[in-house]
Amino acid sequence: MGRTGRIGSAVTGFAFVLALAACAQPGQLGQPAPTPAAAPAAPAAPTGPQTVGRGVVDVPLRFRTPAPADYAVRTLDLAPGEALGWETHPGTELTLLDSGQVTVQEADACAPRVLAPGQVAVVGEGVAHVVRNTGTGPARLVVTSFLAPGVPEATPVPAACPDEPTPPPDRTAG
Secondary structure: OOHHHHHHHHHHHHHHHHHHHHHOOOOOOOOOOOOOOOOOOOOOOOOOOOOOOOOOOOOOOOOOOOOOOEEEEEEEEEOOOOEOOOEEOOEEEEEEEEEOOEEEEEOOEEEEEEEOOOOEEEEOOOOOEEEEEOOOOOEEEEEEEEEOOOOOOOEEOOOOOOOOOOOOOOOOOO
C-alpha cells in the first residue's frame, strides 16, 4: 500500500473515531458522566400536636381520680369481626374511632352503640364492656386511659349481656 493509501486509511479511521465520539453518550468514550440528580426531599414530619379526630361526646363528662393517675394513649387496629372481649378498667377510658366501624356494648346498656369515624365512646371505671369491629374493613381506634398507678390496664370479665340474637333462617331458599 502506498503512502496515499496509508494516509487515506488513517484519515478514514480518524473520521470513524470522531463519529463514534460524537455519538457517545455521557459517561462513554471519555465524555463526562452526568451528575446524579438529587432525590426529591421527603416531606417534613409534622411538628407539634396533631389532631387525630374531633367530635362531640354525647354524655356529660365528669371524672375525678382519688390520687394521681397514669395515662396512656395508644392506637389499636381491629380486623373485621375481631372483638376485644369483655373487660373492665380501673379508671376511665376514652376510645376515639379513627377509621372503620365498631360497636360498643356496656353492661348497663346492652344495646350495642355503633361508632362512626370521629365518634368517641367513654367507659367509666369498673364498667364491663366489649368493643367489636362490625365493619367490612379494618378499624383503627385511638384509646386514652386514665388509670390508677400500678394496677393492670384491664381485667377480663364474663360477658355481661345476653348473646346477640341469631338472625332467623332465610325461608325463601329451597
